[in-house]
Amino acid sequence: MQVPIRLSLKELEEYKPGKLVKGSIKLSSNENPLGPSPKVLTEILDSIEDGELPLSVYPWERTEELLRERLAVYTGMGKENIVIGAGVDGVLDTLVKIFIADGDEAIIPVPTFSLYESLVKIAGGKPTYLTRESDFSISVRDLISAAGEKTRLIFIASPNNPTGNCISADAVREIAQSVPEAMVILDEAYVEFADSSLLKEVKDQDNVLVLRTFSKAFGLAGLRVGYAVVPQWLASMYKKVSMPFTVNSIALIAAMAALDDKEHLRRSVELVKHGRKYLTENLQLKVYPSQANFVLVDVAPANSYEVYEALLKDGLVVRDCASFRGAGNSLIRISVGTQQQNEQVVDAFKAF
Ligand SMILES: Cc1ncc(COP(=O)(O)O)c(C=O)c1O
Incomplete structure (x- = not known):
């Protein structure tokens, strides 16, 4: 049975x-x-050889901190605003645990990356699907009307997968201000290929965060490294909920080497x-x-x-x-x- x-x-x-x-x-x-950059492999091998990367030891907190420092420089945001995870997937897993309890709702403009809906369902939440317009843009008015008392998350990939289009900063601001009790998750997995980023919105709004990854432009999909730029109030909660040692030692070193090879x-x-x-x-x-x-x-x-x-x-x-x-x-x-x-x-x- x-x-x-x-x-x-x-x-x-x-x-x-x-x-x-x-x-x-x-x-x-x-x-x-x-x-990935050829420097990634060299750096990993050198670090193992000279003992800086002992594989029998759990990832060092200091190495995580170093990556967050480099990411602060790369994004132009504060180190205290950066959290890391095993790819955007891993970061999302932690975020959904933080915001979705049984019966809570999340708005997902479709078509989009399918993991959003899976994670919400796993947490016992209810996805509300919003059909995009014929050019795949999002109707801000429809999205705001779709939000209810129980809406805790709004997922917007920009550029969106599989449609390739972005949302404007004005639209994000309007959504974030109209639905202050929901967190707007801007997934910028593909931002390096886009004309602009929405990072500034994290500085301006308390309910906006941006996800980024090393899987796409940096060529490290196999190592699973991602990060989020979050308002400071969320960073300490993220660290409490996230699995310890979520990014492994090799991936941490690889991500830093990848960032260095501009x-x-x-x-x-x-x-x-x-x-x-x-x-x-x-x-x-x-x-x-x-x-x-x-x-x-x-x-x-x-x-x-x-x-x-x-x-x-x-x-x-x-x-x-x-x-x-x-x-x-x-x-x-x-x-x-x-x-x-x-x-x-x-x-x-x-x-x-
Ligand atoms: C929009 C979007 N977000 C996140 C991911 C997954 O990123 P990661 O490899 O960092 O988990 C993908 C992968 O295709 C994606 O399309």
Whole structure:
């Protein structure tokens, strides 16, 4: 006999990551095609060799602090405003634990990153889905009217996954001021590829925070390092709720080395901006304007699964967006790759 589990978990679906098919080109998870800075590997090996990174010892608090100091410089915010976690995923896990109890609500404009809704459901909360407009922007008026007494979180990815568009600072301010008893979570996982950031809103509003990651522009998705810039009142609560040693010693060293290599970051961002433009101009389909390291393509009247399968046969793994709530079944998300990979994508679409 099975021991009863919490009722709220019964409907839960497993997170479906971008597929990895051996021998194929993976353009399904928005990773960095250049990989991390070569300095990351050198730094890790040197630190182990000279004893600075003893693997038998728990991560040092001082190393965490050093990373937060470097992030303070990188973001232009105070060290006391920065908290870290095992990727944005790990940071979100802690934040949802802080804000969502049984019956609390969270507003999620869809389509978007599916982890938001899973975490809210796991915590016993209730997601309120808000359908984005036809250009995937968010109606601020509709969002504010969707908020109720029990709304504690509002999730806004900017740039948004899978649509690639951003929200304006004015819209964020209006939302934050109209719903002061909810925390506005701005997920900037892709911000390095965008024209601007919303970090300033954390300085100006007590109920706004920004999430960032080393998984995308810094090429460290495998090491799981993320952070949040939060109002100071939230930082000490975050530390109480977060798992201890959530970012491992190798990841801490790697993140600092990645931050130091500004030239690698510049090259990675440049490659994406160039490739994004190339894909947008050459795919000969409706490509939504993107501020991220992927493009969203509407393949209607074809079906997204049919196109996904056809590309897979050509050795290209892209993301069929049918699994995103509210995305319909004609959208394909393609991570920007190297120029050669992007050309392969264009050729495959032409053949299709
Ligand atoms: C909007 C968004 N946030 C967060 C993540 C996950 O980031 P991390 O690898 O830091 O957990 C992703 C991953 O694709 C994403 O698209």
